[in-house]
Amino acid sequence: MTETTDPTETTEAAVVAAPPDEVSSQRSGTSQGPRGGQRDHDDAAGAHDGPHGYASDKTGYLKRMRRIEGQVRGIARMIDEDVYCIDVLTQVSAVTKALQAVSLALVEDHLGHCVVDAAKASDDAGAAKVREASEAIARLVRM
Numbered sequence: 001m002t003e004t005t006d007p008t009e010t011t012e013a014a015v016v017a018a019p020p021d022e023v024s025s026q027r028s029g030t031s032q033g034p035r036g037g038q039r040d041h042d043d044a045a046g047a048h049d050g051p052h053g054y055a056s057d058k059t060g061y062l063k064r065m066r067r068i069e070g071q072v073r074g075i076a077r078m079i080d081e082d083v084y085c086i087d088v089l090t091q092v093s094a095v096t097k098a099l100q101a102v103s104l105a106l107v108e109d110h111l112g113h114c115v116v117d118a119a120k121a122s123d124d125a126g127a128a129k130v131r132e133a134s135e136a137i138a139r140l141v142r143m
Contacts, residue, residue, distance in 0.1 A: 052114065053111075054106055054109045071091065074091065100140075103140050111133060
């Protein structure tokens with residue numbers, strides 16, 4: 001196996017990412033709520049009229065997620081081919097780190113854009129966005 005410093009880079013076992021046409025870029029103005037139901041963005045701790053914090057690097061995020069998707073498919077292929085357990089676990093660890101890196105970047109973008117914009121709008125809106133971000137971070141650090 002090859003080692004890389006970027007956890008989003010593919011390894012020999014995690015072949016190629018999915019083609020761009022397999023990733024849906026449709027936006028409906030809703031997102032998945034904590035229990036899987038649809039949640040309107042305007043209901044989430046105050047309205048956010050402008051683009052989301054990640055909008056400036058949306059292409060980069062999609063590229064990273066496609067690469068991660070390819071790594072996950074590579075893991076499934078490894079299991080199907082009865083690859084040694086430790087090799088599979090190494091790839092699972094790489095995918096986990098790659099997802100964590102994307103999560104941290106999204107949190108940073110959210111804080112620097114969405115939370116700042118809400119705080120400029122009003123103290124209450126800012127406090128609500130900080131609370132929302134804090135809850136999201138708490139979900140990320142739970143194991």
